[in-house]
Amino acid sequence: MPLVSIAMYVTSEPLAAATGELWSFLRHYLTQAGLTDLPETPDRTVPYDEAWLRPDLLLSQTCGYPFARNLRGRVRLVATPVYGHPGCDGPAMCSFIIVRKDSSLGSLEDLRGTTAAINSPDSNSGSNLFRAAVAPLARDGRFFGRIIETGSHGGSIAAVAEGRADGAAIDCVTYANIRRFDPTLVEGVRIIAETPKGPGLPLITSGDASDDRVLRLRDALSAAIKEPSLAAMRATLGLVDFSVLSEADYEPLLSLAGEALPQLRA
Numbered sequence: 001m002p003l004v005s006i007a008m009y010v011t012s013e014p015l016a017a018a019t020g021e022l023w024s025f026l027r028h029y030l031t032q033a034g035l036t037d038l039p040e041t042p043d044r045t046v047p048y049d050e051a052w053l054r055p056d057l058l059l060s061q062t063c064g065y066p067f068a069r070n071l072r073g074r075v076r077l078v079a080t081p082v083y084g085h086p087g088c089d090g091p092a093m094c095s096f097i098i099v100r101k102d103s104s105l106g107s108l109e110d111l112r113g114t115t116a117a118i119n120s121p122d123s124n125s126g127s128n129l130f131r132a133a134v135a136p137l138a139r140d141g142r143f144f145g146r147i148i149e150t151g152s153h154g155g156s157i158a159a160v161a162e163g164r165a166d167g168a169a170i171d172c173v174t175y176a177n178i179r180r181f182d183p184t185l186v187e188g189v190r191i192i193a194e195t196p197k198g199p200g201l202p203l204i205t206s207g208d209a210s211d212d213r214v215l216r217l218r219d220a221l222s223a224a225i226k227e228p229s230l231a232a233m234r235a236t237l238g239l240v241d242f243s244v245l246s247e248a249d250y251e252p253l254l255s256l257a258g259e260a261l262p263q264l265r266a
Contacts, residue, residue: 026224029224093197128253
């Protein structure tokens with residue numbers, strides 16, 4: 001049975017339920033299109049990054065920076081979701097740079113020499129775009145005084161709210177989801193800036209997938225956007241469309257990293 005792992009943005013039960021409803025529709029559509037032996041529900045036990053290179057992968061979602069750096073040529077792009085949240089622009093998105101609500105910090109310049117929280121060094125939204133935002137302000141290749149790694153955007157928000165870090169970059173879709181479904185988590189922080197935008201988190205399938213399979217997956221996603229009965233699901237996910245991007249559309253993320261990498265180190 002092929003693997004379906006589409007839980008990158010599943011941070012609350014409403015999002016999990018909506019994601020399950022999306023897959024249920026996709027499964028029915030794909031079955032009607034001739035794909036068989038599909039799982040009834042997405043797999044939530046396999047860590048998302050372990051799913052990306054599984055030979056049995058049917059559908060997963062990855063971060064743009066790991067895709068550009070490690071996955072190009074090893075997986076196939078299916079489509080990039082288009083979300084309707086603040087900070088999104090078609091398939092592109094930014095991150096919001098946050099500080100504590102009662103902090104005196106009010107600009108990117110104010111973050112010089114402070115402690116930054118990142119969810120992961122290979123995260124586009126939490127690290128790569130953060131680097132790009134502060135790069136023009138660096139002096140002698142340095143900007144922050146210290147960097148801590150938290151393991152998740154939620155962990156970075158908590159680190160800032162609790163005073164363990166002074167600032168962090170949170171992708172705009174995650175921030176919108178938390179504000180809607182877990183608002184207490186962001187009560188102690190505020191936004192002071194936005195990062196540059198980059199292409200969002202693409203849906204992928206295995207590298208040996210046929211053109212026919214990729215086309216069927218894209219057709220199923222397109223149908224999910226048009227299906228009237230899925231309006232509530234789309235609203236919960238903030239999903240408004242899917243866009244088909246090329247590998248070349250993700251290459252600028254590597255340029256951002258190359259130009260800005262020194263500026264995020266302590």
